[in-house]
C-alpha cells in the first residue's frame with residue numbers, strides 16, 4: 554500500500570497545456586481517472602510513472618520525490634504490450650521486452666521469488682492453468698489479464714492503468730476490471746486507472762478524479778458521482794445528443810415493426 558501525492562502538477566507541450574496545476578493525494582484506494590479524449594489522463598499517468606517529465610509541480614510516492622522510471626510503480630497499458638510469441642508465464646515474468654530473443658537470457662537471471670510471484674500473479678487473474686499458453690492464442694481479455702499479472706510481478710506499491718479495457722467488448726471489460734480490482738486488493742496496491750466507460754468506472758471505482766482540459770474538476774467518492782457531474786465532465790450537449798439518438802432509433806424500430814406487422 555502506498556500514498557501518492559501530486560502537487561501543483563503542470564505539463565506543457567509547446568503551446569498545449571496538457572495538465573494545469575493538478576493536485577491530489579491517494580492512499581490505499583482504487584481510484585478512477587475520468588475525462589474525455591485529450592483531457593490529460595495519459596499525461597498524468599505518464600508523469601506519475603516517470604515516463605514524462607512535468608513542466609512544474611511535484612509527485613511523491615511515500616513522501617519521496619518521483620524522478621525517472623520507478624520500480625515501485627507497475628504500469629498496465631491499453632495495448633498490453635505483450636510479447637506475442639511466448640507464454641503468459643514468460644510475459645508475466647520478464648516484463649515488457651522488445652522481442653522474444655532476449656527472454657531466455659533474462660529468464661536465467663530471474664530469481665526463484667520472482668518466478669513464484671509471476672505464478673501467483675497469474676493465479677490472481679485466473680490464468681494459472683493457462684500459464685504456459687502462448688499469448689497470441691489468447692483472447693483480448695485474457696491477454697489484458699496477463700498484462701495485469703505482469704504489472705504486479707515486480708511487487709509494486711502503486712499500479713497505474715491507462716485505459717486497460719478500452720479495446721474490449723463490454724462483458725470482457727467488466728471481467729478484466731473485476732480481476733484488476735481483485736489483484737489490487739490481493740497484492741495490496743494503490744491503483745490509479747483511467748477509463749472512458751463511465752458505467753464501468755462507477756461499478757468499480759472507490760474514488761473518482763475528473764479531468765477536463767488538463768484541470769482537475771472533481772475528486773469525489775461513489776455517492777457524489779452524480780449524472781450532473783458526469784455531464785459537466787463530458788459536456789451535456791453530447792449526452793443530450795446521445796439520448797436523442799437512442800430515442801430516434803427506438804422510434805424508428807417501432808415504426809419498422811408496425812410496418813412489418
Ligand SMILES: Nc1ncnc2c1ncn2[C@@H]1O[C@H](COP(=O)(O)OP(=O)(O)OP(=O)(O)O)[C@@H](O)[C@H]1O
Nearest residue numbers: 566569570571588589590591592593594595596597
Ligand atoms: N507528446 C506530446 N506532444 C504534444 N502534445 C501532446 C503530447 N502528448 C499529449 N499531448 C497533448 O496533450 C493533451 C492531453 O493528452 P493526453 O494524451 O494526456 O489526453 P488523454 O486524456 O489521455 O486522451 P486519450 O483518452 O485520447 O488518450 C492533448 O491535447 C494532446 O494532444
